[in-house]
Amino acid sequence: MSVEARERRQPWILLSPALTAIGLLLFVPLFFIVVYSFWLRTATGADQAGFYLDNWNEALTDPFYRDILFSTLRIAAITTVACAVLGYPAAYFIARSKGNKALLLLLLMLPFWISYIIRTMSWINILGVSGAVNWVLLNLGITSEPIQMLYNEPTVILGLVHFLLPFMVLNVYVALEGVDVSLEDAACSLGSTRWQAFREVTLPLSLPGLAAGGLLCFVLSAGTYITPLVLGGPTDAMYANLVFEAIITQLNWPLGSALSLMLLGVLGALVLVYNHYLGMGQLMKGLG
Amino acid sequence: MGWPLIRVYTLLVYLFMFLPVAVVVLLSFNASQFGSFPMTGLSFRWFVELAQNEAILRAFRTSLVLGALTALISTTLGVLASLALVRYNIAGRNLISTLLIAPILVPEVVLAVALLLFLNFLSINKSFFLLLMGHVIFTLPFVILVVQARLVGIRRDYEEAALSLGASPVQTFFQITLPLLAPAVFAGMLFAFTISFDDITGTLFWKPGGVETVPTQIFAMLRNSISPEINALGTVMIFLTVGLPLLGLAIARRMAMQRGG
Secondary structure, eight states: OOHHHHHHHHHHHHHHHHHHHHIIIIIHHHHHHHHHTTSEEOTTSOEEOSOOOHHHHHHHHOHHHHHHHHHHHHHHHHHHHHHHHHHHHHHHHHHHOSTTHHHHHHHHHHHHHSOHHHHHHHHHHHHSTTSHHHHHHHHTTSOSSOOOOOSSHHHHHHHHHHHHHHHHHHHHHHHHHTSOHHHHHHHHHTTOOHHHHIIIIIHHHHHHHHHHHHHHHHHHHHTOOHHHHHHSOTTOOOHHHHHHIIIIISOOHHHHHHHHHHHHHHHHHHHHHHHHHHOSHHHHHHHO | OOHHHHHHHHHHHHHHHHHHHHHHHHHHTBOSSSSSSSOOOBOOHHHHHHHHOHHHHHHHHHHHHHHHHHHHHHHHHHHHHHHHHHHSOOTTHHHHHHHHHHHHHSOHHHHHHHHHHHHHHTTOOSSHHHHHHHHHHHHHHHHHHHHHHHHTTSOSHHHHHHHHTTOOHHHHIIIIIHHHHHHHHHHHHHHHHHHHHHOOHHHHHHOOTTOOOHHHHHHHHHTTOOOHHHHHHHHHHHIIIIIHHHHHHHHHHHHHHHHHO
8 A cells, every 4th residue: 555545544544433433322323213203102112113203293283392392492591691691791800800810710610520410409508498598588587487499490590500601601701812902902092981892892702702602501401401300390391301201201212202303403403503603613612 | 890890790600600519518517417507516427428328339439430431432532533633634624523523512312312212222221331332422522622622732743753763653653642642631531531420411311220320329319308418429529520630730730840940
């Protein structure tokens, strides 16, 4: 074999294990559940192979599934907006601070190293019947009985915001780091106020970071099922809970396939729209 | 908004991020028998009980083995793929990059369902093997991103020098490239381990009955109610996943300073 031919083959040899793994463990299985979603789970528990639209019909038209899809998207949207509102000023502060930037960044990375389930359950210590808030309220004499503040939609959103906020701050920070401070100074020297300079110059330039953080927050919160189980009540199920229910509890795998593909379709469409307008570059910057 | 206002706002955001976790650590030392306020005194009793809880120790062992194997496999695949992407000019590089990070773009629940049902179709049931494959697939993109970012910073000159002085490509890889790569490999492994150690979403789908990892064990314990033991377990986890890497970082920095001075 010539040296050139070997040189050309080398990268593919290096890539093949990873590509094979992702092909066999992600793409083939995804294709498989597309086929599977058209099968039918019979009353006996056996699968009937074929082309049946029953699962898709159920996933698309059953008001129960539709309502939960909409409430899942609503929860994800509120979470994303809350993360942006809380996260943007913090990211701005980190990007523009002089002295303690390294410490602030290190602290920002810490939540990524703390277990998701621990961060989620930590709110039970704060808002639970015997949690910190109730203890303070009782001792101050404001209430005479502990109030149950947990297990409703707001606490689910609270848990999600707490979990996803670092993703938002990090993405906005990366974008703001790329915006030259002297641009704002230039705008000011040309007669705009600080606030105008921020609104007209820095904010638009940092929007790609905000969008990348927003996409991550939205997709990750819409796909969650642990947070509603820990911090939500019986009626606060999100779409991924339906998937879990169908697959693990009811063992109706064809229906579970259709439901997962619904979720993938809705969130995938969002990713495609994002990719069309902004490309994946910004997202990768924030993740790396 | 004035600067002082943004400063206070940021402080509040950081408090929001860390206060609940700090309360977990605080309550784990609470002597009271319920995992809640008020603090009745400082005590290590919950850590002692933790160390005697067979189920939790088993979960720890499972998580450690799973995380270590995931890190090993994922980093091997990831380093090879990153080398190809950074070191060679290949056709369709953007497409390949997108394919390699696809597992991040698919919601984890969907990935979990697809893998579970497909392997079941191939008569591979819920098992430690399925769990391991699942963890490899969703840690791989993160490893590739981290390793690639480090790899870009390594100059090719050293390798070319070794090659021109007569070293074989294999010798060059093991004696020149790999040592230069070590920080990237280490970062990738640490990242993969942490993600695997922390995962619960996919794990609940893939784990065989009776097998628990630390997060699923905590989740199962939460079903009853929050107990001081869970807070203690949380504190141990925080120490392991935050304290140890920080300690490692500090030691590494110190060693680098000593070498420099």
